[in-house]
Amino acid sequence: MAINNICVVGVGGVGGYFGGLMVHSFASGKQISFIARGAHLAQIRERGLMLNTSSRQGLVCTPTLATDRLEDAPTPDLYLLCVKSYDLADVAAQMSRNINEKTIVLPLLNGVDIYERIREELATGIVLPACVYVGTHIAQPGVVTQKGGDGAILCGPDSRHPEFDAAPLLKLFEQAQIQCTWNRDPYPAIWEKFMFIAAFGLVCVASDNTLGEVMADAEALAQTRGIMEEILAIARVKGVNFADDVVERSLAKAGNFPPETKTSYHRDVETPGKRNEGDLFGGAILRMGEEFGVPTPVTRQMYAMIQKNRGISSCAS
Structure with a gap:
């Protein structure tokens, strides 16, 4: 064709x-x-x-x-x-x-x-x-x-x-x-991409930091890793096959971007009145966690912080 x-x-x-x-x-x-x-x-x-x-x-x-x-x-x-x-x-x-x-x-x-x-x-x-x-x-x-x-x-x-x-x-x-x-089988790659963009997106917005600033902050980096591990647990319940080093590999991808890089989610949140993909990341992880019985405490903490900072009383679950 x-x-x-x-x-x-x-x-x-x-x-x-x-x-x-x-x-x-x-x-x-x-x-x-x-x-x-x-x-x-x-x-x-x-x-x-x-x-x-x-x-x-x-x-x-x-x-x-x-x-x-x-x-x-x-x-x-x-x-x-x-x-x-x-x-x-x-x-x-x-x-x-x-x-x-x-x-x-x-x-x-x-x-x-x-x-x-x-x-x-x-x-x-x-x-x-x-x-x-x-x-x-x-x-x-x-x-x-x-x-x-x-x-x-x-x-x-x-x-x-x-x-x-x-x-x-x-x-x-x-x-x-x-x-x-x-x-x-493109789904391991699709989930790995989601692991990267959702984890860094949520932590960058919650902390109001760039990718480089998150990587340089031990607490923020630990939060990013925690969200990735929650996504990994959900994906494995759904039958998605990953290599053992997927979390470390996903964290390392941030090094492919200039330190001053902001995620698209972060840029959208910074624009007054603009719609953003918070529910695609935080909301989706929380819903999937509940559906498949996977605890998601780090995601819940970060997403609740984002919702509070944006003047929303409670986060989607």
Whole structure:
């Protein structure tokens, strides 16, 4: 199957990074649509998206179409789904009206139940469980900057479509100089990513510290380790297989980012009135812990502290 029509839904840090690289690599021959909002969209329409990666600065990436209406985009061969988790249900419902049975949906967002949540809205298409490793953010409207991470994607098969041939998708990413790895069981990687982003996200927000500051503080580092061990216990009850050193390896990943790096959750909390992914991390861990009988005292402590600091009387459980 040829992948000639690509739609990037959510052109924030992650969508802007991968979508921008695709636009820059495929100057012609492919239709690439960007779905964005507000001032960011206005700048993309006027000047294109400016992308600064760890190796290349000032890439001007002009998509075929930039819009805030998903229905304006032609039905794609590939969706890069890069929205925040709190927008997932609404966006997936919109996608259900602009999809066919061969459309590939590659979700590049945080969470361990993203496939199931997409399938609640999408009865057709090929949805590939995935995780992504990149530290990016919107530096200003129209500009996306990479601050760390490998810029890599890992994905695996849709259980509804075991016959799916991933070769064209992997070739597409190779041509765009994007590292994409296919794994027959992507869930250990998805859970390991969740372990990293949830633990550091919760502790960074609770302590109001950067990644480097958390790593340098013995108490904060112990709290991060505690949350990771709680996530590990839940995942093992669910049958996810990890190497014995997964917690140490996850802690060490923070060294791949500049010390001043803030998690996306932290940046969102700092923006008055902006929605954030606290429930995806703290709320989800507490709910899964209760469901599977796994104690989660460190997560409960950190999430309660965050809720208190934000003026919320009690935390979700």
